[in-house]
Amino acid sequence: MSGAALLFWIVLPYVAITTCTVGHVWRWRRDQFGWTSRSSQLMERRLLSVGSPLFHYGAFAAIAGHVLGILVPASWTAWAGVSEEAYHLFSALAGTAAGLAVVAGFLILLYRRLSVPRVSVTTTRVDWGVYALLAITIGLGVLETTGVNLLGGGYDYRATVAVWFRGLFLLDPHPELMVAAPMLYQFHVVAAWLLFALWPFSRLVHAWSYPILYLGRPWILYRGYRRRAPEPVCTRPSQ
């Protein structure tokens, strides 16, 4: 095994996973005040109202696709009666749709961030880092899904990338699987790990705060500052 293989397919993933986990715990405990989406909707509304939903819903679909393609072993889908051809067609088509939504949304948001001065000035260095890594990850991801799997000859990442990825979490990494993968996939994966490592230190933390619990909450919330007394002290009101 070469040093590069060790570095990119074993060291980097574990470092990124650790940074992501420890970073989130640290940020959650130290920086609740900074835990926000840092929305810039106040500054610009029109472009955001198109770009942001496209990007976010596209990203949800893309994440779901990754769960299906990477976390679910091919043997499971085969057991469920889904043929390789059917899976391939579905993932390429749905993946392309999701990818196009993400790319369109991302480009709108990027244009907005660059061209609207009010938005540019609220952009931090970390934000630009996130944008750069997202651009690489998304761009390569779409090239894989659309370029390779839909239009090109196709590549069975479920036999290599997915197995290697699951191996990381089973503490049984097989870097040779990644070494054999096309460069496109290699770069996509490296950029994604860097993104995960940066995640807890960026505004991306807002993703974990998607307010699903809101659906079951009472409308009006009360909070008290008085600690409850063991027994109520009832003094008769003085007249």
Next chain:
Amino acid sequence: MRVMANVGMVMNLDKCIGCHTCSVTCKQVWTNRSGAEYIWFNNVETKPGLGYPRRYEDQEHWKGGWELDRRGRLRLKGGGSIRRILTIFANPDLPGLDDYYEPWTYDYETLVTAPLSEHDPVASPRSQLTGRPIRPTWGTNWEDDLAGAPETASGDPNLRALEPQVQFAYEQAFMFYLPRICEQCLNPSCVASCPSGAIYKREEDGIVLVDQDKCRGWRFCVSGCPYKKVYFNHKSGKAEKCTFCYPRIEAGLPTVCSETCVGRLRYVGIVLYDADRVEAAASERDPRCLREAQLGIFLDPADPAVREAACRDGIPADWIEAARRSPVYALAVHFGVALPLHPEYRTLPMVWYVPPLSPVVSAAAAGRGAEPDPDDVFHAIDELRIPIGYLANLLAAGDRGAVRDVLRRLAAMRAFMRRREVEGVTDETIPAAVGMDVPEIERLYRLLAIAKYEDRYVVPPAHRESADRLLAATDTDFGCAVDDEDRFADSAQAYRQQLVQLDLPGTRRRGLTAGNPPEGAA
């Protein structure tokens, strides 16, 4: 019945001169920070006008507050919770910065660094967001004193359903000032709109606050509030709102806007209400009855049964006493001369307004060929310069009768005192005509016209120390054992003495407790 206390404020619009001192002092205390440049927890609008942010009162557009669904149940006008979390990536009802205004400063450095020249250098405006030169075209009080009214003021949502009598020709124009803060609503739609559960109502005093650590910047509180008194700090990415100066309230002091009001038109007090009936009151079918419904859940703190229940529900004795002396209760409930701002939003607001009297329209009088009789107060109510219909749209969900009733009382008070002071006649028929008696009308006069500091602000200090600490406090907390007996003699007094001493130099309250009458004491 579940008794809760809520802070409240009444503003006497008759006295507001639009000096913006409240706005400026509030700004200096609370929003003089980066990211909050455009935020005014307190602002003063000239009415008629678009307001700040522009046309915020048009809920068909902004979707703030509550509405009733077809089956008469209360729901947020901005849609249900599912719609909210689905539109979270771009809040469809959020005002943009230009609906507020782009904050600016001036390039003062030029004044110092400009080379020698024939003309004085000019400090030109610079955006506080981008630092670029800008040309200011809107601001929080851009329409001050009807500036630009011929072009903009017809967009005021309160002018709806008014006859074309409202003109902006100089001779017919009318205006008054409307100072606004957060309403500290009993049924706050901002709280209900917050997906993170970061906004809450304080159990003890009902102040609505944003937990800055819990806020995730989803911005639905901003669109949920029909008064647009929750703002988004673009620097921190968190919501901020008027805090009713809670640190001062806890110390028994009025808010900064009240304390610094030169017109002495603000009243601060607490009101006891029945928390179990809030939803029912807010669900009142006819918007014009919402004020009555809200009055219906306010509890009379002089009623022994209410006091007993309040005590049972953990409201301290001095708070019950403060509720009894509350000027807000007196003006809103007892005298019925204060009206809630836009009750039709169904949030049960707690900042109420005494509507302004205004000169009798001379045009109308001239039409009859006679000078208006200054003593014919009741006849003149419908000919006031500010149309009743306008005030009704602002303060009574369109119910002109409610506004007329209040204005008649105010006019009666004036006429009664005028006759007494000028002619030396105590005319009992005047208060009788509005269902009041002489002592009552004298009390109203004292509250509204004399408006002593201690009558305007009845703020019971907070009991942060909590009852269990009071019980546990034997020696360490109170130190000296000698005066312990006295301290516990009266629980209210004991509470008060435990308060943390704040260094607030020159507060008039301190002078008052020391027995010094305030300036202007009669």
